[in-house]
Amino acid sequence: MNGRIVSVFGNMVVAEADGRVVQNSVGYCCRGDGARLLSEVIRIRGRLADLQVFEETRGLKVGNPVEFRDEMLSATLGPGLLGQIFDGLQNPLPQLAAQTGYFLKAGLYLPPLPTDRPWEFTPAVQPGDAVQAGDTLGTVPEGMFQHRVMAPFGLAGALKVARVTAAGPLTVDKEVAVLADAEGKEHSVTMQQTWPVKRPLAIARRRLMPREPLVTRIRIIDSMFPVVRGGTYCIPGPFGAGKTVLQQITAKFAEIDIVVIAACGERAGEVVETLRTFPELEDPRTGRSLMERTIIICNTSAMPVAAREASVYTAVTLAEYYRQMGLAVLLLADSTSRWAQAMREVSGRLEEIPGEEAFPAYLESRIANFYERAGQIELRDGRLGTVTIGGTVSPAGGNFEEPVTQGTLKVVGAFHGLSRARSDARRYPAIDPLDSWSKYVGIIDPDKVTRMRDLLRRGAEVKQMMAVVGEEGTSIDDFTTMLKAAFFDNCYLQQNAFDKVDAASPADRQQFVFDKILQLVDVDFQFADKDVARRTMVQAQDLFRNWNYAEWRGEEFKKTLAQIDAFIAAKGQPRTRAEC
Amino acid sequence: MRKYYDQITRIAGNVVTVSAAGVGYDELAVVVGRRRTSLAQVIRLEGDQVSLQVFAGTQGVSTGDRVRFLGRPMQVPFSADLLGRVFDGAGRPRDARPDVEAERRDIGGPPVNPTRRNLPGKMIRTGIPMIDIFNSLVESQKLPIFSVPGEPYNEVLARVGLQANADIIILGGMGLRHDDYLVFRKTFEEGGVLGRTILFIHTAADPVVECLLVPDLCLAVGEGFALQGKRVLALLTDMTAFADALKEIAITMEQIPSNRGYPGDLYTQLARRYEKAVDLEGSGSMTVLACTTMPGDDVTHPVPDNTGYITEGQFYLRGGWIEPFGSLSRLKQQVNGKTRDDHRAIMDACIQLYALCRESREKRDMGFEMSAWDKKLLAYGKLFEEKIMDLRVNIPLEEALDQCWAILAECFEPAETGIRRTIVEKHWPKTP
Ligand SMILES: Nc1ncnc2c1ncn2[C@@H]1O[C@H](COP(=O)(O)OP(=O)(O)OP(=O)(O)O)[C@@H](O)[C@H]1O
């Protein structure tokens, strides 16, 4: 099916079509020099189709041909995705560089999966077996995982295995099986298949309520505002507050099978950092290179705007694919606001009626649909798989009262709000412990969490009051409360991402230290005056901070623990809980 | 092919619409009038209607003018002959010397493949402790100075330009006052770097659209030199003027503004430029230091706000010094672990204590009694401002670190600084 360009405005092209056009299908705008620019149909009016072009439109002319396809924008799924770095349209960037050098080139598309690499295939079915879409036909080892080769997700109904290829090395384009559908029609199956990125991929018996904590090894998250496997959370914050660093350390330390990083409309340098450091880092759980469990999808801010949308959808589709194998996948999207802005740009060019801050009216539903793709599913064979989504939000002016933040807060399970005041004071991670929330239960007993939240709140109240009445006007009890809150903040909530040990705190360590902190907070100090109080708490802080830098259960750790115990014993009796 | 189109159907704002065929999007054109000829760029194609943004503005353009299309995007001549020269926002010589004859580079070219970028890792020493210790500048960084109008931002920019030791310095002036232009020239001349400097200057008196081209011209030329293995430093001032020019154009194009009149793609437009900062694998680099004036000292204004989301940190210039709070170099951790083992500890401790000092000052100003601790903090803050923050201080990093230890030791007990024991034991000044 063909058409011709009738107008070009930014990354929007209007084309006149000769026949049938499918909404959200793919089209190629053919530039005079032979380049074919990937585009997507986003509106149809009579014979006119509006396309958003995923490339710079420089050089396109009125009258240039447009090729319309039936298929939707799709991701290619199969072994070999792990460890790769793709652009938003799933082009492998290192291979692009090998062809075009330093600069990206519009209209050059390469196969996402290496076609020359053989995989050791082991069949898991026999001719005659009954299967359905998503069932395992065989496996190939991919890094540390058994990658499941699954019956095509798009084949509906009951299927029967007609033939299956014997065990041995195969490339992704070779047939591994032939499946017959209910009508007896045979379908050749290879290790790779495609799936439209905007359609959720969840072939499952049922969706479950996610409950299992996802341990990120970041104390303030795991202990205070936990995330669960299959859950969703968002990190809004002004620029420079630490959203990206938080996601980077999560990608490094989280106890999860696979991490998909979607760098959407942000800095190229940040991707480079991941790219250059991850291969050298160890996965904390398996001891293998971190890159083996990571996929990077990157559409940086200088890359074409329309591909930002494609990048987040491609990323979530890859995450869902590995979920179908019964794995726990974490998708980190940075920043969802850039995607929302891309929607705004397109909507503006379509001259749709703008909503708040010129965002389109469908902004909220798009955000909701995206986060809905997270979740825990029970696969047909009873195994569980999860996709967890954590997205950053970059609100204009750092003000959370804006459409993207608000639309996101309505749908996520946890909110890690970063505060300018905390990041300015270098209190990292700058998650505001008073504003943030989580609907999930984590690794610390919720009662204990509530007690510490109360302490923080009272501490903040005292601090506010003190700003008015001064230190003299503050009672020693209130003053002590404030110091205890500050102690908890400084020694527990804050964490040094650049220290080898402190950067990642495993769950059992968090539980242990949290209890020790409670023990200290429970001490009835009976301070003689405020200077004594302050000095004592400085001492406590010094002990706990150094404790954080000591290897978990190492000599130094034990030594400091003994000092802490001695300190607590010397300072008096713990109050009963009711008093505290 | 010298085909002229003479059917001009609309003239509005800086945009001229002409009936023409076979024109490529983003292509360059010349509008030839009786009195003058000006460059223009295709910004919309609709059937046979081609809308052009005229760089020199549409004042004086008539329906009798003719348009010729050049079949290529905007370009800039590129060769070593550019060094020491001054051009305007359309790339014409501004120094009464002849045009540069050289091969041309497209401006606004494609982005660098991220996999061909190096991890930044070379510190640029500026001699300004507030930068070197607390927010180290790194080669290939993109960093703006956020400044209230009236602060000496151009001086700081010029000083860093001089001390940074780059191979090539490219200055892009947007809406620059003529005096400022002369100051830059003089500084570079006296510093003996004029011979490796290229200036693209748009002054407040020039047409608005030409302002839009300045960053692209600078960055295209800079990129060219970086590809030749040079270490380029691009200085752009004032990016707020650039953004205001974008706003003006967007409004004449009847685009729906998203925030205070600025177009919804302001982020993308700025990012496209700033992202040209790069450390190329196996070749040179380009560092971009810009100035963004903040209207009304409001950092949530769309221009500084969008900039902050793009750049790798920012320096706040306020009250004559680089503010320790809010100022941030995001690449500092790439270099400050390799300088001296106490660098990071000093950086964290000094800022946290200075933050506490400001709290104590607030309390004092409200008339509250100062505790012993408050007094320590006040003394510390005073010393810190005099010996570290003052912009006149010009010392190497190591000396500045020693200076910080001396100040800490004068004011505090080691444990009060929050610095970990191992570092304190090594660096705490032994004799009082
Ligand atoms: N946990 C942390 N520990 C130490 N420093 C941090 C931490 N988090 C952030 N920072 C500092 O803050 C800087 C900015 O952080 P980051 O890049 O994550 O901000 P951001 O919120 O993603 O900003 P933007 O919205 O502009 O992308 C970092 O470069 C680093 O210097």
Ligand SMILES: [Mg+2]
């Ligand atoms: Mg970020």
